[in-house]
Amino acid sequence: MIRKVLLKDAPNIQRINKLSLGYDYPITAATQQLQQLLSEPQHHLLLAAVDDDDQLIGYVHAEVYLETYAPKLFNVLALAVDQDSRGQGLGKALMIALVGKASEFQVHGIRLNSGSERTAAHQFYEHLGYTTTKMQKRFFLELP
Numbered sequence: 001m002i003r004k005v006l007l008k009d010a011p012n013i014q015r016i017n018k019l020s021l022g023y024d025y026p027i028t029a030a031t032q033q034l035q036q037l038l039s040e041p042q043h044h045l046l047l048a049a050v051d052d053d054d055q056l057i058g059y060v061h062a063e064v065y066l067e068t069y070a071p072k073l074f075n076v077l078a079l080a081v082d083q084d085s086r087g088q089g090l091g092k093a094l095m096i097a098l099v100g101k102a103s104e105f106q107v108h109g110i111r112l113n114s115g116s117e118r119t120a121a122h123q124f125y126e127h128l129g130y131t132t133t134k135m136q137k138r139f140f141l142e143l144p
Contacts, residue, residue: 001048001049001050002046002047002048002049002093002094002097003046003047003049004045004046004047005034005038005045005046005047005059005061006038007031007034007035007038009034009047009056009059010027010030010031010034011027011031012055012056013030013034013047013056013059014027014030014031016056016057016058016059016080016081016082017030017078017080019082019083020080020081020082020083021078021080037061042063042064043061043062043063044061044062044063044064044074044098044101044105045059045060045061046059046060046094046097046098046101047059047060047094048081048085048090048093048094056082057081057082057085057090058079058080058081058082058085058090058091058094059078059079059080059094060076060078060079060094060095060097060098061076061077061078061079062074062075062076062077062098062101062110063075063077064105064107065107065111071107071108071109072105072106072107072108073107073108073109073110073111074098074101074102074105074107074109074110074111075110075111075112076098076110076111076112079091079094079095079112079121081094091124092124092128095110095128098110110130111133112125112130113136113138
């Protein structure tokens with residue numbers, strides 16, 4: 001079952017982020033930020049859940065990406081599936097559901113970034129029809 005993320009899903013999202021993506025962000029902060037994301041119409045969070053108990057097993061988070069140099073796109077910020085549930089088509093189902101939202105939000109494509117070390121993810125995206133358009137470095141400035 002694919003449905004919209006709800007605030008009650010925060011603990012499961014935090015768990016999947018920690019175990020599947022390696023991001024151990026505190027649950028209190030994750031919950032607060034999820035609440036804000038759910039209130040902002042440019043953010044779209046969908047989840048895959050087990051039908052019988054509504055247990056979250058994966059999610060995708062995309063935002064509307066708008067620039068002065070390109071058409072409006074979805075930018076995938078996160079795609080994660082519980083390690084024990086991989087290989088069952090859940091990530092594919094989430095990405096297909098996101099494609100289904102494209103016309104609703106009048107986006108012309110979906111873009112995403114994936115760390116250079118995530119080679120299995122790269123193969124997954126290529127299998128879905130995504131192509132590499134450029135290589136880049138990410139820079140960060142931590143503010144006090």
